[in-house]
Amino acid sequence: MSKAGRRKSGGNRYPNGRKRQPQKEEDPRKVALEARQRVFGVSEGEAKHTEAGYTLGRLIRSLVPDYKGANKQQAMHFLMAGNDFAETMRVFMLSAGLGSPTPVALDPNRVRGRGGDKPVIGQAKAYLYLDALKEVDRINYQLVKCKMPSALEIVWQVCVCERDETLFPLTPAEMGVLREGLNRIYDKMPHVAERRAA
Secondary structure, three states, rough: HHHHOOOOOOOOOOOOEEEEEEOOOOOOOOHHHHHHHHHHOHHHHHOHHHHHOOHHHHHHHHHOOOOOOOOOHHHHHHHHHHHHHHHHHHHHHHHOOOOOOOOOOOOOOOOOOOOOOOOOOOOHHHHHHHHHHHHHHHOOOOOHHOOOOOHHHHHHHHHHHOOOOOOOOHHHHHHHHHHHHHHHHHHHHHHHHHHHHH
16 A cells, blocks of 8 residues: 655655755856956956956956966066055055055045054065155156156056956056056065075
8 A cells, every 4th residue: 555645756855854956066166257257358268367356467468468478477577566565555554553455545534543653564565665666656757747647556556456457447658657666566575686686
């Protein structure tokens, strides 16, 4: 004799009796990769690279011709310089009591420092990088005449504030200033300066 009621189909079930849905084996990064392709217009292969996830990484394609081939080392130098600049400025501003480095944090009317005699982490390195960018502006004094943003503004917007290059594209002159600024920052990085001095 058979049991009364509907026959249960086989398969894994939860303790409450509901059937378990089969797990799909998909790449967990699939949504992020598709968004990078759609929003930033990168290919499927490029979307898998970490550099496609932030502004400077995507700008490397424009900054360095043949960035994967002969000029790969120069592209890596730009990435190292931009990443180190962003991290140094973030640590410096947070330790100085200025908040996170965003456009709001740079508004002098809203930000109040913590004061006191406590040492500020990364101050020397931050000032070294800022002086390097001021040097670029001194060399490119024509920027003042054409009312183009300074090297500090351009590098800050790209590396720290992650300025979206699809909404606010950089002009060729601004790309040149960004390239020069990143070169100067790379030259001032402690391990590079030590190696060149030796």
